[in-house]
Amino acid sequence: MKIGRRSFLSFVIGGAAGTALTPLPWKLTDDLSIWTQMWPWTPVPEDGEVSYTNSVCTLCPAGCGISVRKIEDRAVKIEGAEGYPASDGNACILGLSGLQLLYGPTRVRMPLKKENGKWKEISWDEAISQVVNKLSDLRSNDESPAVACISGSDYGTVPRLLRRFMTAYGSPNFMTVPSMQDSYALTLKLMHGVSALAGFDFENSNFVLSFGSGLIEGWGSSVRMFKAKSLWKEKGGKLVQVEQRLSNTAAKADQWVAVNPGTEAVLALGLANVIITQSLYDKAFVENHASGFDAFKKIVTGFSPDKVAKITGVEESAIISLAKAFAGASEPVAVCGRGQGKTPGSLHEFMAVHALNALVGNINKKGGVWAVPEPDYIKWPEPELDEVAQKGLATPRADGAGSEKYPDTKSLLNQFPKAVCAAEESPVKVLFVSGANPCYTLPGTKAVKEAFDKIPFVISFSSFMDETAQAADLILPNHGHLERYQDVPTPAALQNPLTGLAKPVVEPLFNTRHTGDVVIALAKGVGGSVADAFAWDSYEACLEETMGDNWDTLLEKGFVAQAFEPPGWDSAFTTSSGKFEFISQACMAESHQAAPGKIAIEGDNKKFPLILMPYDSIRLANGFIGNTPFLTKTLEDTILKGQDTVVQINPKTAKSRFIFLDDGDYAILSTPKGRVKVRVNLFEGVMPGVVAIPRGLGHTAYDDYLAGKGSNFNELISPVDDPVSGLDAAWGIRAKLTNVPL
């Protein structure tokens, strides 16, 4: 057959048409997509039997009940546990992504010792014997106070084991990471005369006046606060937010009161002025159960609405109507503790805000503030103290807590770096750090790191390679939060005492050891009366014995909730007058008589015309646990862009004689403490003159999903001592923004 042009063409065209009519092209496209997707490196998760294990999340002090879904022995999803008090069925964004911490690359897999700046694996026996030798040497030289401990919390069996160890060993230097809870505890101590924690009956409040508290940004027990906020909406409760920035809480509030930075206490006293002069206060409470009212009235007279309006920038009429609305509500409550409440703040501010609660008589009442007893389930006998211990405990603390200057404060971690840096030779030779990351979270991070460098032997119990673990000399890694038993005391700001139990969900993945067990082993190693104080064979035995009759319930249900009714006004106050004290004697001492109201921040306002204030986001973990990859992914590009922190400023701040910044521009942010390159986001929700910076970025440790992203606010600020408590009262620092030089 002759193939001519015509027949060739008809063959080709016919063939093409024929092929198009067959399923072949479609089949090939389909196959092609399948072939190009069968890559061996795409993981195929193994299937298996599904089971759920309940536990309690210990990533932050909120202590939410969690339910972990497992496929065989793999944990695949964390959800909230139904029926768990306060968090009932939900967990926060950090808790939900907890598996990324469990299985993540930042876990410390075995004990590590730093030798010439490099980490070297070491066996548990060797690590413990090295610590024991150090401790024994110091003790035999009568240097027991040279051992110090920083614990993330004061409550729970692990912190108490550490504290007990310090006591039995003979060192007064047990320090805890400060938060608003310390300031509230002091407020209750001074005004109520009781050692208690502040609890808020938010579920029954119908008017919440918040002085900068990020109630839905992770303040207190975050999930419980989300639920309370929805409850207020359903029941018609009001939320008024006093803040410089339109935070989520301000955005969700019924009223946003934009007050000049640092004048919250002045506003509180101004409101008190209106409540008193218009006679709107609860007479039954003030006349029968309070003392110092006249003196308080005298102070408050100086805070007339017109004066307060000038200082705070809030209109006089708005102050008067806010005071009337607050006093007129049936269950009003005033609350403070800025942002997530991770910084203690000014004690005067706490007391001024708490005085508002007293004026409306909403103390230990439905919908008000309750003095909740401190967790008391740990009833270990006092350790027997030998001569060394007695002598050691009698020495003054390295951080100055309990001294003549700050008699009522239990721990002053913010003063500790200063004390170490100021001394020629570090007064502390061995430092334990548990459940804390001070090299990242403490304001004035540079001084903290300097202090850590000066301390010859730092031991970290961290499960993760965080900044403090990096700065340590020895890491004795704790099990991960889903691999261990741990008791979880009442979450911050909860009104009902609650004890939870975190249980192992999976077997420990690595060669880690429970910190409780390590402390017991160290005590046994030191021997003598120190060993006698730790009669338990293991941490688990200790925990079971401590929990006593509640152990079985804890194992089964995961929590023990105590029924609690706050004491009535007749028996609530144990001050010297037996009444609520508007003016505490502790504040009358000469050194403490700073003008009630403003805490001055660092920096010269000519050189630094702006004010840098941190803000918290629930999507950005800023505590001792860093952000997980999932959390960082949820961050808006107005918080983090590329590797840069984005600061928020008002468009008015962006255009002045000195600067000209557009949205997304780079700028240099400087404070008296440091300078960093940032990007700016122009946001109308920030007060002009304020630079708002997110807390939680700027990690140098952790993995590539977090390290090197943005700047750490704590490096741009240093603590400002509160005159009464000695705790850090800084709420910001003066700052300057400049264009990046071309």
Added chain:
Amino acid sequence: MNKEHSKAKKYGMVIDLDKCTGCGACMVACMAENNVPFKKDETNKLDSITWMRVYKLTNGKSFPNTEICYLPRPCMHCEGQHGHSPCVSVCPATATDYSQETGIVSQIYTRCFGCRYCMAACPYHARYFNWWDPVWPEGMEKSLNPKVSVRMRGIVEKCSFCFHRYQSAMEKAYYEERKELEEGEYQTACTQACPADAITFGDLNNPDHAVCQLKKSKNAFRLLERLGTNPKVYYVSTREWVRRSGDNYLRGYEKEGKVKKHRELAGH
């Protein structure tokens, strides 16, 4: 044939924007449930895969009259007219389909060859393309959920209303010789995770389900209704500017009466 069994379901969501606090729990619950990958830098939001994404809206007013509102955006599972969702209509590979049984718009990864026509067609930016192979840091692949297949480079993915949860619930129901699901038996991961109780999920056709009542609120609206996509995600807000910004494309369009026409077509 059992009459009940034949009744089509129309799963949908009502999101109360007054309750939503923008906490992001829905986003993380979704990512963990559905094996959504993550990169070292996720700040370019155009290529950051988020089946559920919480947007921040502002009223545009100056300080201190500024307001913000958060708006969680899953896939809208558009019904269009009789299942003609914008994405389904354009997919050349039948990789995405509208289920008449559940009202869920599916995405079949192995069929998708990554032409991204559906992404161009979706007015909600609910679809994402895998520009890179997913990488989990060593060890973290242990946390992957076997009920949802892991996607690979070169394909499009989106929210499925946690369809695997529907399948598990149905399997369980069949095993117990039931043909219908209780309202609580099938819930999406985001609904379950929302601590503010802002998301309600259920069968929009079933008058006993909460969504059926909630969507009738006078404050309920859907995104870009005028496009006639007939989405199954409803939003509720008492603030007018929020309701308005749910439809902020093409200002002045209302005058031509086209909104009304589309609303009629969409059965309103």
